Amino acid sequence: MIVFADLLPVSEGERKRYEARRTKLEKSEDEVGRACEKFAEIETGKLLRVRSEFMFRAEPAELAGDPSDRRLPPQQDRPPATRLPSPRGIALKAYLTALFVVQSRTPGTYPGNTLPLNNVDTVSWVDLIATPSQLSRKGDRNYVTVRDKKVRQLHSALDRLSGDAFQLVHLPNRNKGRGKYEGFQLLHERGAPYGGGDNPDRYMVPSDQEHLPWLPAGLFLNGWIHLLEDTEIGFLLMLAWLHARFGAQPVFVASDIRLRQFGVGKDAYEAHRMLNRFGLVDVEEDPNRHLEDSRLTGYNEGTMPKLHRFELRREGFNEQAVPKIRSAIERRLR
DNA sequence: GGACTAGTTTTGTTACGCAG
DNA sequence: CTGCGTAACAAAACTAGTCC
Numbered sequence: 336m337i338v339f340a341d342l343l344p345v346s347e348g349e350r351k352r353y354e355a356r357r358t359k360l361e362k363s364e365d366e367v368g369r370a371c372e373k374f375a376e377i378e379t380g381k382l383l384r385v386r387s388e389f390m391f392r393a394e395p396a397e398l399a400g401d402p403s404d405r406r407l408p409p410q411q412d413r414p415p416a417t418r419l420p421s422p423r424g425i426a427l428k429a430y431l432t433a434l435f436v437v438q439s440r441t442p443g444t445y446p447g448n449t450l451p452l453n454n455v456d457t458v459s460w461v462d463l464i465a466t467p468s469q470l471s472r473k474g475d476r477n478y479v480t481v482r483d484k485k486v487r488q489l490h491s492a493l494d495r496l497s498g499d500a501f502q503l504v505h506l507p508n509r510n511k512g513r514g515k516y517e518g519f520q521l522l523h524e525r526g527a528p529y530g531g532g533d534n535p536d537r538y539m540v541p542s543d544q545e546h547l548p549w550l551p552a553g554l555f556l557n558g559w560i561h562l563l564e565d566t567e568i569g570f571l572l573m574l575a576w577l578h579a580r581f582g583a584q585p586v587f588v589a590s591d592i593r594l595r596q597f598g599v600g601k602d603a604y605e606a607h608r609m610l611n612r613f614g615l616v617d618v619e620e621d622p623n624r625h626l627e628d629s630r631l632t633g634y635n636e637g638t639m640p641k642l643h644r645f646e647l648r649r650e651g652f653n654e655q656a657v658p659k660i661r662s663a664i665e666r667r668l669r
Numbered sequence: 670g671g672a673c674t675a676g677t678t679t680t681g682t683t684a685c686g687c688a689g
Numbered sequence: 690c691t692g693c694g695t696a697a698c699a700a701a702a703c704t705a706g707t708c709c
Binding site for chain 3: 670674677678679683684685686687
């Protein structure tokens with residue numbers, strides 16, 4: 336694959352970011368492989384379908400302060416897909432993973448949760464996640480295993496997902512002395528209402544008639560979910576929504592909609608470059624971008640915007656994430 | 670106005686050890 | 690298995706530039 340950005344020299348900061356990412360890849364690698372094997376042992380959906388409310392809010396969020404700042408609306412005003420990301424949390428990944436697993440059930444039903452959280456005798460939720468966690472030991476005893484760390488990360492993610500701020504998960508055993516996370520139940524993708532209040536609906540497997548944004552099963556089966564950053568997943572979900580709305584053609588978003596309805600800020604928007612390197616997104620520059628006219632007229636006038644256009648490369652997910660990401664990084668650092 | 674880059678600050682999860 | 694306090698840390702968020 337030819338990536339023209341590869342011809343530009345690598346700056347020091349960029350080199351550092353790529354090296355950090357490679358280190359993380361190396362730490363995660365084995366776990367990713369194991370998770371892929373476990374996915375193969377259970378029933379999952381044929382692809383990941385996500386209801387619109389998860390990544391898009393129909394009613395644009397208010398922007399505080401000077402609108403020309405192009406700042407993101409505050410966390411609580413963004414849709415779940417862009418509110419969930421956190422420095423080292425796995426809440427977004429855990430929720431999407433649960434959706435994917437549960438979508439193997441009959442459409443139109445409220446799916447039960449049949450997997451244990453952590454049981455060595457059978458495939459468990461903890462087997463389906465992979466993180467860069469390493470075995471740590473003090474002297475030669477008293478060590479914390481990778482599995483223990485993953486269980487904690489999962490607990491923390493479920494705490495966050497079930498909190499008032501999100502309401503994407505219900506913990507029926509919350510008040511039990513032990514096993515408070517066992518049997519967690521999914522709630523509707525909209526999560527907590529923007530104005531406050533409760534999310535009353537349990538998660539229902541979408542019917543085949545519902546026309547929903549979707550991502551390929553390879554996101555999970557080939558290990559991408561563990562290795563993409565939350566911002567990159569958020570960007571992919573935005574593209575999936577745009578394709579659901581506008582069909583299989585290059586899509587673009589005006590910044591006002593990107594910020595107020597998708598909650599995708601400048602940094603998350605930059606994710607497109609990495610995703611392009613990984614072969615997951617095609618990027619097309621607007622041919623009219625360098626027109627003399629520097630004044631921008633409204634997007635609704637049918638004028639050509641000077642925006643990049645994107646297209647999901649869904650076939651990209653058919654590749655194994657680990658070697659693909661590694662080669663993209665190597666190619667850049669060479 | 671938008672794409673893009675670099676550098677800095679903020680954020681809040683995670684790691685960790687230990688205790689119950 | 691669960692809870693707690695602390696510190697480390699990575700990613701997000703922000704600031705401030707350039708260029709067209």
